[in-house]
């Protein structure tokens with residue numbers, strides 16, 4: 001809803017905080033999600049995401065959410081779906097070129113970003129949308145990515161060892177393993 | 193008669209850029225040498241006859257370092273930008289191939305960039321594009337797969353990394369001088385310089401702006417641009433053009449997206465005995481004032497249906513300082 005969307009942008013700072021909390025919870029759930037299988041949680045989570053974000057931000061479920069970099073103003077509501085800033089056709093008063101009664105989502109985005117702690121993220125150049133992800137859950141994608149990064153950081157030591165002893169890896173692969181260890185195979189489980 | 197396959201006369205050899213340059217574009221050379229550059233917009237014909245393209249180019253070519261071939265601007269159908277650029281490049285003109293994100297997706301655009309480079313086109317201008325609703329075919333499907341900024345980054349990646357966005361290798365990368373647009377006088381004005389910064393970050397080498405009729409607003413914009421240090425990282429060519437009459441100016445203001453004309457300018461047109469002459473005078477004055485703004489590297493003239501005035505405007509403004517950007521003989525560098 002347009003009115004709710006405007007409200008969310010006015011409250012961009014609170015939503016930014018809320019979003020960070022939500023993200024932390026989702027990342028913490030990663031081991032659980034992995035055990036159930038991300039495939040199986042995809043549908044229910046996407047459903048909840050569609051309802052809540054649809055109400056709050058007029059979300060279009062692009063699957064690659066960038067709200068924290070766009071002042072909590074969803075760029076997919078721009079009729080040109082611009083991901084990096086307004087076009088050159090904004091009307092006087094900051095209204096959209098294509099839908100004259102709607103405020104330009106990018107005028108709102110810069111206002112929202114100015115209220116946010118991490119508002120500077122709006123300066124980052126974003127890639128074009130991957131249209132094959134349309135309809136999928138962005139929340140799960142983010143938590144998967146973040147969790148993978150954490151895992152990678154934890155495993156950096158082991159990977160470095162494998163790379164430092166390349167020949168040992170060839171002649172005795174188990175002495176310098178590179179593949180990810182299954183959870184039950186190790187005693188000192190460093191992964192939560 | 194030359195043999196088929198012996199294309200020496202028609203096709204420019206694929207030259208490597210001179211040292212310190214990203215392309216072998218004449219426009220880039222003029223700008224990097226610190227000379228005041230002039231580009232001009234060409235009105236694309238609704239015709240398949242190449243002589244219509246050359247007729248449109250002739251009055252602009254004697255004062256412009258490069259001609260912009262618009263890509264269905266205003267979402268109206270005309271001869272394609274790539275077709276016009278291919279013809280003009282062969283005739284020795286410098287050309288700016290305009291790409292709007294409205295009509296083509298990433299597959300088509302990346303292929304066209306290679307095609308344009310192969311035909312000798314050395315400048316490209318990345319645009320978002322007007323909505324389809326403003327044009328002659330409002331029922332068309334808008335594409336907007338890229339936005340202008342991700343398009344800039346994509347072409348830079350093709351040029352500098354030698355890969356498509358998919359990561360596939362390009363054996364001979366397109367050596368293009370990459371341009372983007374800006375519209376300093378339009379909302380949200382306070383963020384326009386920040387948006388320009390994003391375009392520079394994405395990889396823009398030069399900027400052509402929409403019409404500047406409001407000098408104070410433009411000066412404010414440029415002050416912020418200088419604060420951000422952008423004028424040292426990108427060549428800025430503000431857009432100018434002669435108005436035909438007060439009525440035309442009003443029409444443009446309310447019907448063409450992204451055009452801001454202050455009331456004072458329209459009043460001046462209204463009072464003039466010879467509006468066309470007055471339009472030309474205003475344009476010359478603006479060019480001279482814009483030239484004196486710190487950080488400006490040239491001007492971009494858009495004289496829709498007033499192409500015959502362009503030579504006089506540029507020569508009378510004195511910005512070329514005696515320089516004559518003539519077109520080169522085919523076979524030489526663009």
Ligand code: SF4
Pocket residue numbers: 053057058059060061062063064065066067074075076138
């Ligand atoms: S950016 Fe994508 S996922 Fe985020 S609110 Fe907009 S449509 Fe939904």
